[in-house]
Amino acid sequence: MNLPDESSDSVIQLRDVVVAPAGFPALAGATLEVRAGELVALRGANGAGKTTLLRLCAGLAPLARGAASVLGVDLSRDRAAVRRSVGFVGHRNGLYGELTARENVAFVGALVNATRSEVDAVLEEFGLGGRVADTRAVALSAGQRRRTALASLAVRRARLWLLDEPHSALDADSRQQLERVFIQATAAGVTVVYTTHERSSNSQPMPRTITMDAGRVVQDHA
Amino acid sequence: MRNVFAVARKDLVVEWRARLLLVRVLPFALLVLVLFAVALDSEALLERAAAGLVWLAAMFAALLVVQRCYDIETADGALDMLLTSVVEPSRVFFGKLLAVVGQLLVLVVVLVGGAVVLYGVRVDAAGLVLLVTTVVTAVIGLASVGTLYGAVVAQLTGRDSLLPLLAMPVLAPLLIGASRATEAAFGSRTIDLATGWAWTALLAVFAVVFTAAGAASFATLTEPDA
Numbered sequence: 311m312n313l314p315d316e317s318s319d320s321v322i323q324l325r326d327v328v329v330a331p332a333g334f335p336a337l338a339g340a341t342l343e344v345r346a347g348e349l350v351a352l353r354g355a356n357g358a359g360k361t362t363l364l365r366l367c368a369g370l371a372p373l374a375r376g377a378a379s380v381l382g383v384d385l386s387r388d389r390a391a392v393r394r395s396v397g398f399v400g401h402r403n404g405l406y407g408e409l410t411a412r413e414n415v416a417f418v419g420a421l422v423n424a425t426r427s428e429v430d431a432v433l434e435e436f437g438l439g440g441r442v443a444d445t446r447a448v449a450l451s452a453g454q455r456r457r458t459a460l461a462s463l464a465v466r467r468a469r470l471w472l473l474d475e476p477h478s479a480l481d482a483d484s485r486q487q488l489e490r491v492f493i494q495a496t497a498a499g500v501t502v503v504y505t506t507h508e509r510s511s512n513s514q515p516m517p518r519t520i521t522m523d524a525g526r527v528v529q530d531h532a
Numbered sequence: 533m534r535n536v537f538a539v540a541r542k543d544l545v546v547e548w549r550a551r552l553l554l555v556r557v558l559p560f561a562l563l564v565l566v567l568f569a570v571a572l573d574s575e576a577l578l579e580r581a582a583a584g585l586v587w588l589a590a591m592f593a594a595l596l597v598v599q600r601c602y603d604i605e606t607a608d609g610a611l612d613m614l615l616t617s618v619v620e621p622s623r624v625f626f627g628k629l630l631a632v633v634g635q636l637l638v639l640v641v642v643l644v645g646g647a648v649v650l651y652g653v654r655v656d657a658a659g660l661v662l663l664v665t666t667v668v669t670a671v672i673g674l675a676s677v678g679t680l681y682g683a684v685v686a687q688l689t690g691r692d693s694l695l696p697l698l699a700m701p702v703l704a705p706l707l708i709g710a711s712r713a714t715e716a717a718f719g720s721r722t723i724d725l726a727t728g729w730a731w732t733a734l735l736a737v738f739a740v741v742f743t744a745a746g747a748a749s750f751a752t753l754t755e756p757d758a
Contacts, residue, residue: 406604
């Protein structure tokens with residue numbers, strides 16, 4: 311398998327990747343490189359291949375053809391190792407509705423031996439302190455649920471966040487809070503790649519914007 | 533082991549808050565016992581069939597517990613979160629197995645109590661040791677098959693009907709072994725304690741085989757395809 315030239319701070323390297331779930335090529339020769347600490351927005355219409363690209367990078371979709379490396383691991387050789395290294399939040403948040411925000415984050419924290427004070431610090435950092443922390447996930451607002459999911463990624467210290475439409479169903483305030491989370495994360499060296507349907511962005515800082523169509527990268531605005 | 537206990541604790545807390553075992557599974561299992569009592573309507577027949585009816589009710593109810601154990605992972609996409617976490621898949625299997633075993637132990641103890649009350653079965657001291665050992669080994673076997681086959685169907689549509697179709701034929705030997713050993717523990721005239729212990733040994737082998745198979749194959753079974 312020929313991978314692209316190895317860059318020391320390259321987090322995602324894809325070259326001519328094809329992913330064809332059930333025989334349909336959702337990714338049809340996509341090429342992309344993302345470096346550490348970047349904030350990247352993947353844009354495109356429904357069926358453009360954004361979610362499949364995220365799932366490929368998360369080790370959740372099998373590579374049919376091409377070369378792909380995530381966090382230095384060849385996806386064609388060890389998808390499981392990639393899965394254990396990245397943080398992925400799909401359309402849904404991956405929360406347990408019967409557990410509180412704190413318990414959801416603490417569960418993920420327990421898997422990496424995070425202390426209670428680390429969990430509390432992350433909850434505060436993501437604006438989930440006080441009563442919100444002790445509210446069951448099923449009763450949280452859409453924005454609070456989204457931030458709880460991201461807090462779970464932070465507590466397990468994932469270096470690469472792959473987020474599928476994180477802005478969907480969020481009001482303006484929640485979007486601003488989410489963008490603050492992205493700023494904090496990228497400042498700490500985390501790479502954030504997310505999908506969006508929006509044509510333009512007022513996000514600060516402006517993300518690197520990659521447009522996809524028919525399973526390929528067609529535009530890349532740094 | 534830390535990850536195993538974290539997964540088990542999470543499953544048990546979710547279950548405790550949702551009250552599925554208390555509100556749906558236990559009443560369903562007890563209703564099965566009551567309906568058999570009404571349908572057979574013969575004290576002698578019920579005493580003879582008690583062990584089999586307990587384990588039949590336990591098997592049906594166990595499928596509900598196992599389905600719920602995976603429903604909580606698929607309801608909000610938590611399975612993707614678990615798969616993209618640091619946890620080794622075999623530890624997720626053991627964590628889920630532990631949580632299912634805990635719930636099934638409560639269920640079977642209630643069912644045995646139900647058999648004592650409804651069917652008039654009696655257990656002496658020697659029978660009690662055999663009964664406890666049988667319950668523990670059979671529950672581990674039941675839970676390991678359920679957790680294994682629950683993983684097979686977790687991401688499929690129609691999983692509610694697929695799980696019983698796949699798991700029940702595999703559980704048939706366990707049902708026979710657990711029924712025979714429990715029958716001996718209940719002091720049946722047709723089977724002695726020594727034979728009951730032999731059936732329990734078979735149950736232990738069954739539990740070890742399916743627990744090992746589940747731990748070994750869980751990663752492959754939960755490997756996402758797309």
